[in-house]
Amino acid sequence: MTLVTDVRLRRVLDSRGNPTVEADVLTESGGFGRAAAPSGASTGEYEAIELPPGEAIANAREHAVPQLEGRVYAGNQREVDAALRGADGTDDFSGIGANSAVAISMAAAKAGADVLGAPLFQHLGGTFRGENFPTPLGNVVGGGEHAADATYIQEFLAAPVGAPNVTDAVFANAAVHAAVADILDERGESCGKGDEGAWAPSIDDAEAFEIVDEATDVVSSDVGFEVGFGLDVAASELYDADAEVYRYGDDEKTTDEQVEYIADLVREYDLVYVEDPLDEDDYEGFADLTERVGEQTLVCGDDLFVTNTERLRTGIDLDAANSILIKPNQIGTLADAFDAVELAVRNGYDPVISHRSGETEDATIAHLAVATDAPFIKTGAVGGERTAKLNELIRIADDAL
Ligand code: PGA
Ligand code: ZN
Numbered sequence: 017m018t019l020v021t022d023v024r025l026r027r028v029l030d031s032r033g034n035p036t037v038e039a040d041v042l043t044e045s046g047g048f049g050r051a052a053a054p055s056g057a058s059t060g061e062y063e064a065i066e067l068p069p070g071e072a073i074a075n076a077r078e079h080a081v082p083q084l085e086g087r088v089y090a091g092n093q094r095e096v097d098a099a100l101r102g103a104d105g106t107d108d109f110s111g112i113g114a115n116s117a118v119a120i121s122m123a124a125a126k127a128g129a130d131v132l133g134a135p136l137f138q139h140l141g142g143t144f145r146g147e148n149f150p151t152p153l154g155n156v157v158g159g160g161e162h163a164a165d166a167t168y169i170q171e172f173l174a175a176p177v178g179a180p181n182v183t184d185a186v187f188a189n190a191a192v193h194a195a196v197a198d199i200l201d202e203r204g205e206s207c208g209k210g211d212e213g214a215w216a217p218s219i220d221d222a223e224a225f226e227i228v229d230e231a232t233d234v235v236s237s238d239v240g241f242e243v244g245f246g247l248d249v250a251a252s253e254l255y256d257a258d259a260e261v262y263r264y265g266d267d268e269k270t271t272d273e274q275v276e277y278i279a280d281l282v283r284e285y286d287l288v289y290v291e292d293p294l295d296e297d298d299y300e301g302f303a304d305l306t307e308r309v310g311e312q313t314l315v316c317g318d319d320l321f322v323t324n325t326e327r328l329r330t331g332i333d334l335d336a337a338n339s340i341l342i343k344p345n346q347i348g349t350l351a352d353a354f355d356a357v358e359l360a361v362r363n364g365y366d367p368v369i370s371h372r373s374g375e376t377e378d379a380t381i382a383h384l385a386v387a388t389d390a391p392f393i394k395t396g397a398v399g400g401e402r403t404a405k406l407n408e409l410i411r412i413a414d415d416a417l
Contacts, residue, residue, distance in 0.1 A: 018091035018131045019044040023081045023120060025073045030055055030374040031401040032211060035069045037076075038376070039119035041127040043090050049126025053115035053345055055374035057211060058161040058170060058250045060296055060319030062327060064114035064348040072113025079103045080112050080120065091128040093140075097121050097351035109348040117348040122380045125350055136380065137412060140350070142387030144416035149182040150369065150385040151175065152406060153246060153289060154189030154397030155214040156196050156231070157224050160250045162373050163210030165218045168264045170250035172214070172228045174235075174397065175288045178242030182413045186406045188235055188243050189397040195231035203227075211373040213399035221264065229285055246289025248394075249278070252319045255295040262295075271298065275305045282309045289368075289392070291316040291341060302336040314339040314392075316368055323347040323356045332363045339366040341394070344384070357388045370394040375401035379408035386412055 022042040027035040030052075038052040055066060067075065080103035088095045100120060104111040129139035137144065153173040159166025174192035179185035196215055200207060207217035217224070228245050236243045251274070254262045261268040269277060271294065278293040290309075294301035296319035306315045316339035321327045323346040331337055340360045344353040357367045369385040371394060382405045385393040393409070396402030 017043065017045040018047060018089045018128050019086065020084050020088050020090050020124065020127070021086065023084050025076055025116065025119070027069045027073065028052055028376065030376050031399070032374045034374060036374065036376060037069050037072050037113070037115040037119045039116070039123040041090055041120065041123040043127050043131055045131055047090060047127040047131035049090065049123040049128070049130055051119050051122035051126060051380055052376040052378045053119045054372035054376065054378070055115070057373045058253050058319070060252070060322045060346065062296065062322045062324060063346045065108050065110040066115045066345070067110070067113030069115060072116040076112040076116035076120065080116065084120070090124045091131060093125055093128065094351050096124040097349035100349055114345055114348040118345040121349040121351070122344065122378070126380070135412065135415065136383035137386040140383060140387035142389065144386050144412055146181070146413070148389055149185070149413060150390045150393040150409070151177060151179065152185055152189055152409065153368070153392055153394045154193065155212045156189070156193045156397055157217070157228055158210050158212065158214040159216055161253055162212055162214070163216030166210065166216035167219065167221050167224045168254060169221050169224070169247055170253065171212070171248035172224055173246045173248065173289060173394070174232060174243060175246050176241065176243045177288055180241065182409050184239065184241070186410060188239050191235045191238065192231050192243060193397040195234050196227055199227050199230055212396045213402055214397070225281070225285060244286060244288040246287050246291070246314070248291040248318065249293045250319070251292050251294050252296040257295070271301045275301055275308070278305055279308045282313050287313050289314045289316060292318045292320065296320050299331060299334045299336045302331070303334050306335060306337055310338050314366055316341055318370070323353055325355050325359050328356055328359055332365070337365065339368055341370045342367050342390070343370050343372060345372065350384070353384070354388070357390070366391050368392040368394055371396060371402070371405060377401060377404040379404045381405055382408035382412060385409070
């Protein structure tokens with residue numbers, strides 16, 4: 017019933033106005049799945065390769081589509097994803113592009129779910145029990161590679177850790193986003209938004225901490241549960257490898273100073289989450305920080321691990337972190353992303369399922385988060401391509417309970 021009969025690929029728009037790859041997968045019995053690849057701006061050095069969409073589509077049509085149509089079953093994700101890897105023939109998907117691969121992989125999963133008449137999260141092996149919903153981390157202030165003339169730290173993320181249900185959590189993050197706007201307004205700091213919908217004021221990082229701390233406090237007392245916050249430092253973008261320092265404008269920090277700085281921030285602001293606090297090659301720096309604050313907060317590797325089990329294994333051996341960001345397009349297929357989650361969980365690492373700065377309406381990651389029972393999902397706070405995932409989480413909860 018789930019034999020793949022057609023794979024169609026096209027270029028569609030992403031949230032930055034760039035083209036990206038969308039895939040349709042059709043099956044023998046009329047099953048249908050559609051998915052689109054997201055795209056990063058602060059991309060990790062070790063990520064699978066995203067090709068220009070036109071090239072990715074042409075290469076996938078030539079090499080992958082003939083290996084899929086009439087040959088694999090959409091209901092068998094491992095078979096689909098192995099066929100994609102085999103057709104690509106490289107370690108990093110530079111043959112057909114990780115963008116083509118991930119779009120086809122996710123579209124096949126949806127087609128498999130469609131044939132079964134099951135929601136995607138269930139087809140992917142998950143259940144929704146209500147009390148275990150993934151807590152959304154909502155980007156409310158940011159800069160880095162996502163906005164010019166804004167903070168050095170890429171993302172300040174609202175974290176409604178005390179929320180009793182997913183709907184309250186989603187609305188709490190939107191409330192923090194609105195509260196930040198009010199505070200910025202009071203301070204006369206008008207500003208636009210970055211790529212993920214976070215406010216991108218021209219303020220220094222210290223002021224951003226004050227503002228987000230105040231906004232989360234205000235919302236916490238309004239909603240009556242704990243709303244904390246966390247960071248994606250995206251430190252690889254700040255690191256100058258030649259000088260071996262982190263550059264915050266004219267300010268610079270050695271690795272030891274960077275570890276100290278982040279550890280102090282964790283203590284001062286009770287940060288619940290710190291992503292990429294150090295450069296993507298610095299397992300030792302990560303381990304040093306994790307030793308200091310790993311009991312209090314999640315130290316999460318994004319560019320460090322790039323959803324790659326080999327890199328995660330190295331991190332586990334060195335006690336480099338206690339959490340891993342999972343972005344299916346960093347590795348190329350859903351099966352690979354599941355392998356990373358499984359290895360993480362077996363070793364006590366919390367998986368955090370994540371969007372990219374360039375997104376579409378595709379809501380696959382909402383299902384992936386529920387399917388893997390991930391404690392967190394990072395998918396912005398506002399903006400259509402972000403609310404697509406948040407509203408899907410609300411629907412999943414509503415349908416499942
Ligand atoms: P990116 O940013 O999608 O631009 O890589 C998101 C992140 O760093 O987590
Ligand atoms: Zn990141």
